[in-house]
Amino acid sequence: KAGVTQTPRYLIKTRGQQVTLSCSPISGHRSVSWYQQTPGQGLQFLFEYFSETQRNKGNFPGRFSGRQFSNSRSEMNVSTLELGDSALYLCASSLGVGTGRGEQYFGPGTRLTVT
Amino acid sequence: AQTVTQSQPEMSVQEAETVTLSCTYDTSESDYYLFWYKQPPSRQMILVIRQEAYKQQNATENRFSVNFQKAAKSFSLKISDSQLGDAAMYFCAYRGSNTGNQFYFGTGTSLTVIP
Numbered sequence: 001k002a003g004v005t006q007t008p009r010y011l012i013k014t015r016g017q018q019v020t021l022s023c024s025p026i027s028g029h030r031s032v033s034w035y036q037q038t039p040g041q042g043l044q045f046l047f048e049y050f051s052e053t054q055r056n057k058g059n060f061p062g063r064f065s066g067r068q069f070s071n072s073r074s075e076m077n078v079s080t081l082e083l084g085d086s087a088l089y090l091c092a093s094s095l096g097v098g099t100g101r102g103e104q105y106f107g108p109g110t111r112l113t114v115t
Numbered sequence: 116a117q118t119v120t121q122s123q124p125e126m127s128v129q130e131a132e133t134v135t136l137s138c139t140y141d142t143s144e145s146d147y148y149l150f151w152y153k154q155p156p157s158r159q160m161i162l163v164i165r166q167e168a169y170k171q172q173n174a175t176e177n178r179f180s181v182n183f184q185k186a187a188k189s190f191s192l193k194i195s196d197s198q199l200g201d202a203a204m205y206f207c208a209y210r211g212s213n214t215g216n217q218f219y220f221g222t223g224t225s226l227t228v229i230p
Contacts, residue, residue, distance in 0.1 A: 031216050043206065043220040056217045088158065094216055103150060104210075104218060106160035 002027065004093050004107035012113045018079040021110045025072050025093030031055075032074040033104060034066060037088040046089075049074050078112075086114045117142045119209050121221035128197045129229050135182075136192045136224045138207030146212040149183065149190045154223075155203040163205070166190065194226075202228045 005024045013019050025032050033056075034046040045058035049068035066076040072093075078085055088111050092104035118141045128134035140149070151163040166174045166183050173181050178198075182191045194201055207221040 033216055033218070035218075035220075042222045043218075045217050045219070048216045050216070058217075090160065092160075092218075103148075103162050103165055104216065105162065106152075108157075108159050 004091055004105055006089075006091050006107040006110050008110060009108065010111045010113075012115060013081050014115055015081055015083060017081050018077065019081060019112060020075055020077045021089055021091075021112075023074045023076075023091030023093075023107060025074070025091075026105055029093040029095055029105075030072050031094045032068055032072065033092045033094075034074070034076050035090040035092065036060075037090055037109070038086075043090070046076065081114045083114050085112065087112060117144075117209050117211060117219045119207050119219050119221040121205075121207055121224050123224045124222070125225045125227070127227040127229055128194070128201075130197055130199060132197055133193060133195045134197055134226065136194075136205050136207075136226070138190045138192070138221055140188050140190065140207070140209050140219075142188070142209065142211060144211045144213055148210045149181075150208040150210070150218075151179070151181070151190075151192045152206045152208060152220075153201075153203045154206065155200075160206070164192065197228050199228050199230060202226055 007022045031050045033048040048056040052068045063079045068074045088109045090109045091107045094104045120139045147168045149166045153161045164176045178195045180193045204223045206223045209219045
């Protein structure tokens with residue numbers, strides 16, 4: 001089975017712009033979670049989608065949003081980019097709550113740099 | 116909220132020796148999962164080992180094993196016969212039964228393997 005894929009792998013944007021990141025989960029996985037990883041804050045949960053519905057949301061401003069499509073692919077969008085949004089954005093997929101053995105599988109991440 | 120604490124920012128081990136990484140967590144839930152993930156310099160997060168809280172037996176995966184102490188809320192990772200490829204950042208993670216698919220991560224331990 002193919003693993004979790006994320007596109008693009010690297011992105012450079014300017015303050016004030018918006019960005020969309022994409023994640024394709026492992027085939028058969030219906031849950032997709034997004035995390036922001038920075039040296040200072042570590043791994044922080046952004047949100048989780050399951051069957052096209054947002055199930056959980058972390059403590060991030062409304063500039064961060066996401067969605068999931070019927071094929072379980074997910075996108076996250078960050079509007080009005082700030083310098084502090086520079087980070088590695090990780091996507092993780094899993095079968096879903098109450099199924100499997102609870103583990104998540106991570107993609108390689110998208111490195112976003114805001115200048 | 117659940118918290119995960121890794122008190123060792125950096126650890127080092129001689130090749131072929133054994134090293135133990137510490138992790139403690141705080142939760143009021145009785146049913147949950149615990150994980151160790153490895154993030155090599157390539158940045159892809161890889162699942163190392165998983166433990167279900169209801170299982171008293173400690174999980175093992177080849178050279179990796181855990182010491183799960185539920186009452187003490189402790190979940191340490193032991194790496195035996197350390198190899199150069201074990202060098203990475205190791206993250207301890209918690210997933211509760213009532214928090215959807217949201218994972219809580221520790222701040223990580225950077226493991227160096229000395230040849």
